[in-house]
Amino acid sequence: MSARILAVANRKGGTAKTTTVVNLAAALAARGLRVLLVDLDTQGHTGLGFGVRAASGEPTVHDLYRGTGAVDLRDAIRVTNVPQVDILPADRGFSGPDGAVAPLGLATALKPLAASYAITLIDTAPTADALLINALASAHHVLVPTQLHHLAVDGVGQFARSYFHVATTLNPDLRGLSIMPVQVDLRITMQREALQRLEARFGRERLLPGIRSDIALAEAFGREMPLKYFKPRSRAIQDYDVLCSHVMEKVFAI
Ligand SMILES: Nc1ncnc2c1ncn2[C@@H]1O[C@H](COP(=O)(O)OP(=O)(O)OP(=O)(O)O)[C@@H](O)[C@H]1O
């Protein structure tokens, strides 16, 4: 299996991007894969999900955007409390890039590191900025978590424009976009309708199995660990395991 990079992104906030990065990482690691996480969102929530915080002055992935010259991201790698999962933490005090951002800056810096991991997951902020372009320009595949509500199709559609832009201009290795519904309850008519609209617009093959609503996911964040290590029998764990199989099929097939 060659090393793969998966970006988790959506322009909309609060769609379970970080929850997915944290819990998918745990599911992948449980299958024996070495996982690197890149916390590109300055909220630093992926790090918090594992109890990792970069103190002021410690190296982070955001050092790439400081304009201080060559940065070796290897210096920023931290182990997490989950075996096989390492992280490049965020700088929670980062207030924006110094100067122009090279569109392939992250891709170039990640290449030597990502080769040591079966899969690298990049968590992104809910914005369409230069850092999102950096994430997409690094990735082989993009996972778009979304709630099933009326604006879901619009939100994924807006994001898809950034995806196609990067895939056709900057990154020929970006070969797939998958949509994953979250907080799913198909007893709700609006959710069934939103799912149908997503299928009609983006194609059934782009839709992955969803994650049901499970408050335990939020509780696990409070304990700074993936849910698997807190309540292993939760329904969200079953769902993330199924998702993990589908993600592996998608990313290792390309
Ligand atoms: N399947 C789920 N069931 C119930 N709550 C969930 C589920 N998935 C995520 N949540 C909750 O939804 C909220 C938003 O999740 P999360 O922080 O992962 O979203 P995000 O897309 O990373 O947000 P942001 O855009 O701010 O980075 C959190 O409180 C999280 O615990």
Ligand SMILES: [Mg+2]
């Ligand atoms: Mg987040």
